Amino acid sequence: MANFGLQLPTIQNWSCQSCSGCCKQHGIFITPEEKQRIEEQNWTPTDGIPADQPIFVKMGGGLRKTWWRLAHQPDGACVFLDEQGLCRIHGKFGEPAKPLACRIYPYAFHPAGKKVTVSLRFSCPTVVANGGRSMLEQSKELRSIARQVVPDNVTQATPPDITPGQRLDWKDFHRFIDALDETFDQDDMSFLSRLLHAGMWMGVVEQSKFDRVLGDRLKEFLDIIVEASEAELPDDLQEIPAPSRVGRMQFRLLAGQYARKDTYASADGTLRGRLRLLKTAMNLTRGQGNLPPIQDCFREVPFETLEQPFGVPKEADEIFTRYFRVKIQGLAFCGRAFYRVPLVEGFYSLMLVYPAVLWIARWLAASDDRGTLTVDDVAHAMTIADHHHGYSPAFGTWGFRRRVRTLAQMGDIARLAAWYSR
Numbered sequence: 001m002a003n004f005g006l007q008l009p010t011i012q013n014w015s016c017q018s019c020s021g022c023c024k025q026h027g028i029f030i031t032p033e034e035k036q037r038i039e040e041q042n043w044t045p046t047d048g049i050p051a052d053q054p055i056f057v058k059m060g061g062g063l064r065k066t067w068w069r070l071a072h073q074p075d076g077a078c079v080f081l082d083e084q085g086l087c088r089i090h091g092k093f094g095e096p097a098k099p100l101a102c103r104i105y106p107y108a109f110h111p112a113g114k115k116v117t118v119s120l121r122f123s124c125p126t127v128v129a130n131g132g133r134s135m136l137e138q139s140k141e142l143r144s145i146a147r148q149v150v151p152d153n154v155t156q157a158t159p160p161d162i163t164p165g166q167r168l169d170w171k172d173f174h175r176f177i178d179a180l181d182e183t184f185d186q187d188d189m190s191f192l193s194r195l196l197h198a199g200m201w202m203g204v205v206e207q208s209k210f211d212r213v214l215g216d217r218l219k220e221f222l223d224i225i226v227e228a229s230e231a232e233l234p235d236d237l238q239e240i241p242a243p244s245r246v247g248r249m250q251f252r253l254l255a256g257q258y259a260r261k262d263t264y265a266s267a268d269g270t271l272r273g274r275l276r277l278l279k280t281a282m283n284l285t286r287g288q289g290n291l292p293p294i295q296d297c298f299r300e301v302p303f304e305t306l307e308q309p310f311g312v313p314k315e316a317d318e319i320f321t322r323y324f325r326v327k328i329q330g331l332a333f334c335g336r337a338f339y340r341v342p343l344v345e346g347f348y349s350l351m352l353v354y355p356a357v358l359w360i361a362r363w364l365a366a367s368d369d370r371g372t373l374t375v376d377d378v379a380h381a382m383t384i385a386d387h388h389h390g391y392s393p394a395f396g397t398w399g400f401r402r403r404v405r406t407l408a409q410m411g412d413i414a415r416l417a418a419w420y421s422r
């Protein structure tokens, strides 16, 4: 068994509040052993599962292995979710009898050298609300879950590249992570200032070569660029220019992907479904007329409405800061955790979550005929956006990654962040 320490996101709390949201949102993949165990549980209509309701859906596989997931009920909920929003497997056989994927959520474990980092998925509303017990109090349970999911060779994993082809050792890689985390841990600055500050010095990292800047020299280098970038921040962030026309178009396509409901139950693979997707993409490209309501929580509103100033509630700063620090400390934005992209590119993707969440929050507010944001809009928008971040295959495609790189090269990421903060 692998011998590793766990690095916990100590700023985060979480305990399951049994809201059952995850049982309605996610496809639950199961191993052949889990499938067999569930078959042996012998589910019948007397347990509340109709005879004509399939329990498993075959997802494909090769000669040696076939993959399955749990089926969904017609309303999109997991086949085992009952009318009270409780898990039938849990109720009848106890928590350990559930598939591992259900027991892990909302945690994610990523290699970090001699340690394994723990991150959390903000698609869970309780994670966003920081509700429940602290991670430190749960270290024993977390260790037990980690032992079941982390592969034995986890400490052999190589660190993510810093930029394409530039790989340092874990010790030096962590220097970048520490510097990023410290940038976001500055209570005397607004969240937007911290984000822009981090984006500026990551831009310098992107242009730098590290073959001779290692160890203490790397630490010194990072200290210098972090300090110099802070001095470069404009005094008045309102002076930051509006995003370019191309930048806005690229961003609408990206934000539209974050706003989608993309579960296996909702996926419509028919010709009509594919045509609807194409029409949505064309609408988002043009940005004229009305936004198509791609989830039940959205109403059709004019694109232009979302470009008006909505303000950002002050309490949202705490949510965004915690989100960024949990993703950064947990290494959940680059490398194996994030489509194997290098650190700098992964950070640019993470930066874009901020304007994407605010864009979605504006749409939620506008759907409710409001012209200002509440902290609930921001929290709800974050659960929608983080459902995809690092998990939807579309986000790891060449086209999506090129969009992120184009926005970074044109200098539009900082502009978008400032634009949607108004």
Ligand code: SF4
Binding pocket: 022, 023, 028, 070, 078, 079, 080, 081, 082, 086, 087, 088, 089, 090, 098, 099, 102
């Ligand atoms: S098996 Fe139980 S916990 Fe897992 S998704 Fe289904 S209802 Fe939820």
